[in-house]
Amino acid sequence: MTGADSRGAGPQADGAPERLADAVAEAVADAHRREWGFVLAATARVTRDLNLAEECVQDAYAKALTAWAESGVPERPAAWLTTTARNRAVDLLRREATLRSRLPLLVDDAPEPEHDIPDERLRLIFTCCHPALALDAQVALTLRLLCGLTTAEVARAFLVSEPTMAARITRAKKKIAGAGIPYRVPDSEDLPQRVEAALTVVDLVFTTGHTAPRGADLVRADLVDRALGLARMLRILLPGDAGVAGLLAYILLTDARRATRVDAEGRLVLLKDQDRTLWNRDAIAEGRALVREALRRRPPTRFALRAAIAAVHDEAPSWEETDWREIVGLYDVLLRYHPSPVAALNRAVALSFSEGAEAGLAALDELALEPQLASYGYVGAARGDMLARLGRRDEARAAYEEALLFTENEVEREFLAAHVAEL
Amino acid sequence: MSQYLVLIYEDEAAYATGDAALFQRVMEAHGKFGAENKDALRGGEALQPTSTATSIRGGVVTDGAFAETKEALGGYYLIEAADLDAALAIAKQVPAEFGGVEVRPLMVFDQQ
Numbered sequence: 001m002t003g004a005d006s007r008g009a010g011p012q013a014d015g016a017p018e019r020l021a022d023a024v025a026e027a028v029a030d031a032h033r034r035e036w037g038f039v040l041a042a043t044a045r046v047t048r049d050l051n052l053a054e055e056c057v058q059d060a061y062a063k064a065l066t067a068w069a070e071s072g073v074p075e076r077p078a079a080w081l082t083t084t085a086r087n088r089a090v091d092l093l094r095r096e097a098t099l100r101s102r103l104p105l106l107v108d109d110a111p112e113p114e115h116d117i118p119d120e121r122l123r124l125i126f127t128c129c130h131p132a133l134a135l136d137a138q139v140a141l142t143l144r145l146l147c148g149l150t151t152a153e154v155a156r157a158f159l160v161s162e163p164t165m166a167a168r169i170t171r172a173k174k175k176i177a178g179a180g181i182p183y184r185v186p187d188s189e190d191l192p193q194r195v196e197a198a199l200t201v202v203d204l205v206f207t208t209g210h211t212a213p214r215g216a217d218l219v220r221a222d223l224v225d226r227a228l229g230l231a232r233m234l235r236i237l238l239p240g241d242a243g244v245a246g247l248l249a250y251i252l253l254t255d256a257r258r259a260t261r262v263d264a265e266g267r268l269v270l271l272k273d274q275d276r277t278l279w280n281r282d283a284i285a286e287g288r289a290l291v292r293e294a295l296r297r298r299p300p301t302r303f304a305l306r307a308a309i310a311a312v313h314d315e316a317p318s319w320e321e322t323d324w325r326e327i328v329g330l331y332d333v334l335l336r337y338h339p340s341p342v343a344a345l346n347r348a349v350a351l352s353f354s355e356g357a358e359a360g361l362a363a364l365d366e367l368a369l370e371p372q373l374a375s376y377g378y379v380g381a382a383r384g385d386m387l388a389r390l391g392r393r394d395e396a397r398a399a400y401e402e403a404l405l406f407t408e409n410e411v412e413r414e415f416l417a418a419h420v421a422e423l
Numbered sequence: 424m425s426q427y428l429v430l431i432y433e434d435e436a437a438y439a440t441g442d443a444a445l446f447q448r449v450m451e452a453h454g455k456f457g458a459e460n461k462d463a464l465r466g467g468e469a470l471q472p473t474s475t476a477t478s479i480r481g482g483v484v485t486d487g488a489f490a491e492t493k494e495a496l497g498g499y500y501l502i503e504a505a506d507l508d509a510a511l512a513i514a515k516q517v518p519a520e521f522g523g524v525e526v527r528p529l530m531v532f533d534q535q
Contacts, residue, residue, distance in 0.1 A: 107425075107506040132507055179528045180425045182506035190508065 020069060027073040028064050035078040036148030037233065041120035043085040044183065048106040050145065050173055052089060060085035082117045106176070106183040121146065122237045123183050129198040130181045137172035138201050144169060146233070147226050157223050159214050195238065199247050199303065202230045206251050211409065218262050218411040224255055242297035245290045246304030252287035253310035256280040268415040272319035284314045302338040305330055324354035341370040349382050357386040377406035381416060388423065397423040426465060426503050426529040427510040432494040433522030435472050452518035460502070460513050467500035494522040501529075 039060065044053040060081045067084075074080040108123065128141040136158075143149045143157065155165035175181065186194045209223025231248040238244050260274035291311050294304035309330045316322040331347035344367055352360020364383055373379050380403030387396035400419045407413050438445070457464060473488040473495045488495060500517060504510035507526070514526045 130507075132511075179526075180427075180504075180506040180510070182508050186508060190512075 024065060024069045024073065027068060027077065028061060031064070031077040031081060032061060032148055035081060037121050037124060037146035038078050038119060039081045039085055040145055040148070041124035042082045042117050043089055044106060044124065045108065045120050046086045047089045047093065048108075048183070050106065050176065052092065053085075054145070056085040056088040056092070057081070059088050079117055107180050108183040119237065121233060122185050125198050125234070125237070126186055126194055127176060127181055127183050129194070129201045130176075131194075131197050132179060132181055133172050133175060135200070135204070137168055137175075138197070139204050140165060140169050141172050142201050142230070143205065143226060146230065149226070153222075157220065158208065192243075195241055195243055198234065199243055202227050202234065202247060203250075203303070205230065206255075210254065211412070214408040216410045218266070218268060218409060219258060221258075224251075224258070227251055228255065242294045243301040243303060246294035246301045246307050249287045249290035249294055249307035250303045250310060252283045252290070253307050253314055256283040256287065256314055262411060266411060268411050271313065276316075276318065279314065284311075287311065287314070299337045300333065302334065305334040305338070309334075322353070324350055328354050341367060341372040342376070344370075345373060345376070345379060345382065349385075352382075352386050352389075357389040360386045361390075375406045377403045377412070377416075379403070380406065384416075384419060388419070393423045424503050424505055425510075425531070426501060427507075427514070428527045428529060429467075429500040429502060429510075429514045429517055430496055430525040430527065431498045431500075431517060431519050431522070432525060433497045433519055434493055435474075435495050435497065437521040438497075439472070449518060449520075456516050456518060460516065463502045463504060463513050465501040465503050467498065469498035470496060472497075497522075 036057070040053055040057045043057050044050055047053040047056065063084055064077070064081060068074070106127070124146060125142070128145055129138045133141070140154050140158075143154045144151065149157070151166045151169060152162050154169070155162040158165070160168075185191070205223055206227035209220040209225075209227060211218060212220045228248075228251050231244070231251050234241075234244045235248050256279050257271075257274060259280070260276075260278050261269055263269050287307060288311055291304060291307045294301060295308060297304070300308075309327055312323055312327050312330070327350040328347060331343060331350055334343050335347060345364070348360050348363035348367065351363050361383070364379070364386070367373055367379070380399045380401075384396045384399035384403060387393075387399055397420055400416050400423070404413060404416045404420070407416060438449075457467075473491075476486075476488040478485050478487060478489055502510060502513050504513060507528070510526055510528075514524050517524050
């Protein structure tokens with residue numbers, strides 16, 4: 001595993017002008033960002049072993065630094081990298097075959113055509129997001145194998161120690177090999193459920209990046225960008241899937257507000273105070289088109305509905321002109337088809353703006369016994385806001401103080417502490 | 424192809440208090456499962472309840488199963504399948520109305 005973490009430390013072209021070396025390094029870094037998953041997925045098909053595939057792909061990227069400096073960046077970098085990684089794999093396997101008969105560690109079916117390198121990323125996605133793996137392991141594997149993050153980077157993203165993350169990834173790979181989790185696209189019967197599992201993983205990456213559960217920054221841009229990249233990848237691979245269209249729309253429409261969510265000093269800015277002229281109009285336009293497509297499927301998928309809610313916010317010219325009745329209506333549909341305590345909490349907040357804070361509080365009270373919300377900081381924050389709007393200052397302060405107990409993101413903590421101090 | 428052991432964990436109380444009709448229904452369900460998956464089946468047995476179990480640990484013999492749990496191992500099937508997905512597709516059909524099943528791949532020892 002450590003071998004795969006040494007990327008970026010490859011040899012430099014001897015004597016080449018610095019600018020060329022920079023351009024090549026840039027091209028390799030770009031190919032790493034865009035093509036890692038493609039190259040790894042295609043290589044794993046040959047190695048039938050994820051660790052060996054990772055090693056060979058690593059090696060191909062290192063070779064690219066010298067080879068591309070000598071003969072230029074190839075027209076199709078992914079194909080060059082894949083061929084190089086696969087050749088290395090075949091080489092290693094041939095050498096090893098004389099030593100012992102190798103057990104295939106990845107199971108797949110259908111042989112692949114020889115002439116072109118097919119896009120194998122769907123296989124890799126469904127292997128990484130297999131429900132027989134724990135969700136945190138699914139997320140870690142996806143970031144590592146499809147996005148090419150190092151173990152250290154994945155560990156940093158989820159604020160766990162590197163040895164902990166390394167152990168999690170190793171355990172997951174052992175389960176894939178040991179239990180025979182297949183390296184293929186599931187049968188049509190299982191497919192909807194398995195796509196749902198992949199969407200959950202991407203959503204978790206996005207959610208973790210959108211509002212980091214802990215730490216000094218509100219947004220972890222690296223994770224948001226990875227989630228967006230994964231959603232775009234799924235969209236290319238499963239163009240007809242309404243769930244995928246909904247997820248991509250949801251990410252685009254929610255992330256369109258990223259630049260305005262904190263001020264110049266890094267302090268939290270609420271939706272009502274955000275400068276709407278700075279929202280990303282291209283992302284909103286793209287997201288809106290996808291929502292329309294996603295909502296055509298009945299019953300609507302959970303992400304299509306969440307995207308539609310985000311779209312209502314994005315389209316409101318101002319906070320005052322937000323169509324809260326429409327938002328409450330969309331939450332009602334969401335709760336009917338995809339009930340969850342968090343969605344119910346968000347509905348209560350929307351209700352407090354369409355019907356008034358009293359109605360919002362009553363809806364919150366109905367959720368008092370939800371175990372999933374027992375240590376969810378946003379419950380206290382929502383209650384605090386509603387109570388403050390009703391002039392019930394002492395109760396509002398207590399609610400914000402409760403929210404502080406369950407909030408570990410420092411930007412959010414600062415925001416809540418300021419409210420406590422004001423009341 | 425790999426072999427998987429499908430372990431059936433169920434609430435024993437449901438059988439202890441069940442009537443003949445229940446017993447017959449469960450037997451028929453297992454008969455149906457066996458007939459529909461005979462190509463994949465390599466073996467399988469039902470176990471007597473945990474009240475008949477005897478445990479040995481460190482040479483000390485004691486009455487009962489290792490862990491007293493609501494759902495106890497009540498039987499197993501040994502199946503052969505191409506991969507985990509294929510094994511799960513079969514395991515989902517195993518009758519276990521008072522509990523569930525656990526699927527475990529058999530260890531394959533590398534032959535030099």
